[in-house]
Amino acid sequence: MQFLKILFWCLLAFIAALFTIGNWTTVSLKLWGGLVAEVNLPLLLFVTFLIGFVPAMAYYRTILWRLRNRLSTSQRAMTDLRDATAAPPPPALTPDPEPPLPAPSVPPAAVPTAVPPGVA
Numbered sequence: 001m002q003f004l005k006i007l008f009w010c011l012l013a014f015i016a017a018l019f020t021i022g023n024w025t026t027v028s029l030k031l032w033g034g035l036v037a038e039v040n041l042p043l044l045l046f047v048t049f050l051i052g053f054v055p056a057m058a059y060y061r062t063i064l065w066r067l068r069n070r071l072s073t074s075q076r077a078m079t080d081l082r083d084a085t086a087a088p089p090p091p092a093l094t095p096d097p098e099p100p101l102p103a104p105s106v107p108p109a110a111v112p113t114a115v116p117p118g119v120a
Contacts, residue, residue, distance in 0.1 A: 020042040027044055029037045 023041045025041050026038045027041050029039060029044075031037055
């Protein structure tokens with residue numbers, strides 16, 4: 001795709017060069033107060049092109065800038081609303097700690113120990 005862009009601009013530059021070479025004549029412009037300006041025709045056409053192109057491009061860029069700002073504002077508002085209405089996240093699952101064993105209510109009875117015979 002980049003090749004096609006380069007080819008297009010080269011072709012446009014070639015056509016502009018051919019037009020400039022073929023129409024290199026001076027044009028006299030009558031200005032105020034009896035002044036006369038002699039300008040080459042390609043330069044005069046380029047200046048008139050810019051007079052028409054620059055305001056249109058400025059208007060287009062302004063509209064594009066305003067639309068991008070409106071879009072980003074809308075997206076921010078939408079994410080804020082989405083965050084505000086979202087359900088709270090479920091609690092994290094952690095293993096329950098083992099409950100402590102209940103304390104015995106009766107102390108254990110003394111267990112008699114058998115004494116082996118012959119031991120005093």
